[in-house]
Amino acid sequence: MSVKMEYKKQVDAFCDAKHRITAAELLRLAEEKGAEDKTYIEEKGTVIDFTEKRNRRAAWKKVLSAACIAIVFSLVATTTALAATGKLGELFRKIFKDETTADLVEEGYFYEINQTATEGIFRVDLMAVTGDINTPKLVFEVYVDDENLTSCNDRICLSAYTLGEEQYENELDLYTTFDSWGVKDETIDNLYHVSFDGASAWISHGEPVVVSVREIRFEHVAQPYFVNLEYRFALPQGGLHPIIQEYYGGVRLPSGEGDYYLNYAEFGEYDSRCSFMFPYDGISLEGQYATPLGLEALLQMQWDSFETGLTLVVDGVEYGMCSEGKCTIYRDETGEAGPPGWYHGWVMFPAVNATAAEEIYLKQGENRLRIK
Amino acid sequence: MKITEAVFLEVFEKFKNTVYAVAFNYVRKADDAADLEQDVFLKLLRCETEFESEDHIKAWLIRVSINLCKNHLRDRSYLSDAPLSEEIAVAEEETPGDLFRFVLALPEKYRVPLHLFYYEDYSVRQIAEVTGLPEATVKIRLKRGREKLGKSLRKEDWF
Numbered sequence: 001m002s003v004k005m006e007y008k009k010q011v012d013a014f015c016d017a018k019h020r021i022t023a024a025e026l027l028r029l030a031e032e033k034g035a036e037d038k039t040y041i042e043e044k045g046t047v048i049d050f051t052e053k054r055n056r057r058a059a060w061k062k063v064l065s066a067a068c069i070a071i072v073f074s075l076v077a078t079t080t081a082l083a084a085t086g087k088l089g090e091l092f093r094k095i096f097k098d099e100t101t102a103d104l105v106e107e108g109y110f111y112e113i114n115q116t117a118t119e120g121i122f123r124v125d126l127m128a129v130t131g132d133i134n135t136p137k138l139v140f141e142v143y144v145d146d147e148n149l150t151s152c153n154d155r156i157c158l159s160a161y162t163l164g165e166e167q168y169e170n171e172l173d174l175y176t177t178f179d180s181w182g183v184k185d186e187t188i189d190n191l192y193h194v195s196f197d198g199a200s201a202w203i204s205h206g207e208p209v210v211v212s213v214r215e216i217r218f219e220h221v222a223q224p225y226f227v228n229l230e231y232r233f234a235l236p237q238g239g240l241h242p243i244i245q246e247y248y249g250g251v252r253l254p255s256g257e258g259d260y261y262l263n264y265a266e267f268g269e270y271d272s273r274c275s276f277m278f279p280y281d282g283i284s285l286e287g288q289y290a291t292p293l294g295l296e297a298l299l300q301m302q303w304d305s306f307e308t309g310l311t312l313v314v315d316g317v318e319y320g321m322c323s324e325g326k327c328t329i330y331r332d333e334t335g336e337a338g339p340p341g342w343y344h345g346w347v348m349f350p351a352v353n354a355t356a357a358e359e360i361y362l363k364q365g366e367n368r369l370r371i372k
Numbered sequence: 373m374k375i376t377e378a379v380f381l382e383v384f385e386k387f388k389n390t391v392y393a394v395a396f397n398y399v400r401k402a403d404d405a406a407d408l409e410q411d412v413f414l415k416l417l418r419c420e421t422e423f424e425s426e427d428h429i430k431a432w433l434i435r436v437s438i439n440l441c442k443n444h445l446r447d448r449s450y451l452s453d454a455p456l457s458e459e460i461a462v463a464e465e466e467t468p469g470d471l472f473r474f475v476l477a478l479p480e481k482y483r484v485p486l487h488l489f490y491y492e493d494y495s496v497r498q499i500a501e502v503t504g505l506p507e508a509t510v511k512i513r514l515k516r517g518r519e520k521l522g523k524s525l526r527k528e529d530w531f
Contacts, residue, residue: 003471003521004490006471007471007472007475007490007491008490010470010471010472011389011393011472012389014393014396015389015393015396016389018392018396018402018405018406019388019389020406021406021409021410023380023381023385026380026384026413026414027380027417029410029414030417030418159504173415173436173439173440174432175435175439176435176439176502176504178505178506179503179504179505179506179509180506222479296373296425296426297425297426299425300425300427328424328425328427328428328431329424329425330425331424
């Protein structure tokens with residue numbers, strides 16, 4: 001038996017033995033909890049729905065956040081004009097070994113934030129955001145006031161949320177923090193530089209963004225330091241490099257698993273992405289797929305087969321999908337992204353020069369779909 | 373797909389071990405893991421998200437489990453990387469198998485990605501998505517975690 005199989009067997013045996021609660025008990029608990037909430041609400045002489053409760057929670061949190069913002073802004077220092085002096089590009093080229101971002105900085109695609117927050121032994125400056133619309137990179141400087149730590153740790157890791165203000169205030173539990181490692185400055189012993197991959201979904205022009213650093217870890221220290229350092233900004237127009245986005249609105253690409261329709265393609269500085277949509281009508285569910293969740297499983301299996309066989313061909317050079325793992329398909333009920341009720345999925349390829357390319361097409365087996 | 377009672381019953385049966393195992397991997401205490409499992413499923417029952425697929429629900433459950441575990445550890449200032457408690461080996465009525473125990477003995481940064489890789493069959497990208505780690509970091513942690521696990525298994529004549 002393989003290690004994987006044996007591990008699954010042991011975990012299942014352990015979990016099965018440990019389970020005490022059942023689905024029925026959870027439903028009862030949820031009902032009781034709902035009743036408790038209702039009683040509380042009635043005692044207070046008002047009726048509020050879930051949305052309003054979230055707003056109440058948000059209002060309470062905003063009071064706290066306002067206090068935090070006041071603290072953060074009182075701590076804002078006029079930090080070194082890192083980007084303006086050209087140091088930002090140098091930082092990406094020499095320290096982060098990231099030529100793509102260094103080039104973008106030198107082309108002027110960055111926005112200086114220069115906010116400082118401190119807690120305990122840490123002073124963490126959010127210096128700037130750069131990159132492209134699909135791959136924003138936040139630049140942090142971390143000062144650590146502890147010689148014992150800095151003397152034996154060349155690398156440091158920040159764990160942080162990057163969210164829209166609404167999501168940060170009301171739905172934090174639904175999201176997770178992201179991690180990025182940084183390195184020690186070549187000359188200043190207690191300074192680390194971190195290039196942090198921000199969440200592109202929330203960093204868009206004009207929208208308020210909250211960055212919240214929650215953990216700081218050192219390379220050779222097992223236990224993380226828990227902090228709560230917040231930064232707020234809104235990205236101005238032109239702060240990040242644009243991407244080339246071409247809409248196709250549903251050009252058919254047949255495959256062995258059925259027809260998929262190209263919705264749009266995006267060509268960024270770091271990767272290329274192709275978004276497809278497909279209908280599901282007329283599929284009869286049998287055997288293992290004849291369950292409420294069976295349709296999703298079947299469509300996902302067909303999609304997996306489709307995406308792994310897809311290649312992007314640019315002027316004769318073939319590129320396979322660049323990310324390991326699968327894209328999870330999703331169903332668009334609103335019809336905002338395509339026909340209502342259709343499923344969507346995307347495939348990621350390496351970055352290519354779409355502007356300079358003479359010919360670009362997608363290949364699936366014998367089928368080709370020219371997109372430029 | 374909304375979480376109706378029928379969907380919940382199916383989802384609970386299918387993913388109860390997924391949630392409990394993730395929680396136990398983080399906190400390594402049976403009672404705490406059971407409490408966290410309960411919290412996760414109660415959140416699911418009250419969740420108004422329109423789920424796109426079964427995988428979406430599973431990813432949501434894992435992500436929320438991880439978040440609640442992190443909050444739990446943060447609140448308790450609990451050392452998730454402390455040496456494996458004797459409680460697991462002695463006081464628990466049902467003890468983990470040797471292989472599970474070897475994984476539990478690894479530092480958190482290795483054992484959680486390893487667990488998702490071995491138990492959930494998650495790819496590097498999926499692990500990166502639910503843990504919020506860059507893919508390169510996940511790859512390194514899986515590699516080093518497997519190396520450390522291999523050493524433990526060789527010592528115990530697994531290989």
